[in-house]
Ligand SMILES: CC(C)(COP(=O)(O)OP(=O)(O)OC[C@H]1O[C@@H](n2cnc3c(N)ncnc32)[C@H](O)[C@@H]1O)[C@@H](O)C(=O)NCCC(=O)NCCS
């Protein structure tokens with residue numbers, strides 16, 4: 001029996017950073033953000049549907065989705081965000097299940113699923129165990145503004161669309177506190193992996 005482990009947290013809390021550490025152990029991981037990019041490839045039915053609803057100018061000249069434009073539309077408008085979710089989430093879910101099942105068919109003992117909106121989208125049933133990557137609000141805001149080159153207002157709007165990370169901590173089987181150094185985070189991850197017999 002394969003044990004599915006969910007990796008979640010809040011925007012810019014460090015999920016991708018921890019996901020890379022998991023990959024460095026050669027452990028299999030399905031990445032929802034990556035799948036979300038895959039399903040809107042140029043010419044894909046999902047991207048065509050998004051352009052139908054949000055306007056053709058969300059498609060750039062090279063055929064890719066203009067992510068900054070879509071982001072600026074949906075993170076300030078709850079109904080638009082719900083509209084996008086309704087189009088894109090079923091496609092993301094289907095592809096994530098496909099990738100997960102492929103890993104299971106290889107006989108993997110554990111499969112990780114990095115799902116930013118695990119709680120918001122009520123996907124807990126997908127996973128048997130949950131790791132939440134957490135940061136304090138100040139660090140989160142700072143890292144998000146820096147990484148995405150956002151104003152404080154835009155960064156706060158994005159954070160505000162998600163369940164507060166403190167609430168997610170309460171629902172986790174293990175929490176990684178990612179305020180400190182990368183070494184400290186890697187050590188916390190390693191301890192969890194040994195404790196859960198993912199690593200021997
Ligand atoms: C809006 C989009 C185009 C912005 O792209 P951008 O490259 O700026 O951000 P990226 O995709 O790297 O997402 C960064 C983070 O934003 C947060 N986020 C993304 N979409 C959403 C959403 N619909 N609701 C709340 N938070 C979201 C997540 O924490 C995610 O990890 C993109 O995030 C998207 O297509 N979102 C819809 C799909 C989705 O829900 N993805 C997240 C989980 S699967």
Ligand SMILES: Nc1ncnc2c1ncn2[C@@H]1O[C@H](COP(=O)(O)OP(=O)(O)OP(=O)(O)O)[C@@H](O)[C@H]1O
Pocket residue numbers: 009010011012013014015016017018033116143144147178179180181182185
């Ligand atoms: N321990 C750390 N020390 C310093 N910077 C960090 C640390 N962890 C992550 N970062 C930086 O903070 C930013 C957010 O981290 P990361 O991209 O891993 O978050 P995320 O949770 O995957 O974000 P998102 O939900 O937006 O996909 C990145 O620029 C990353 O390089």
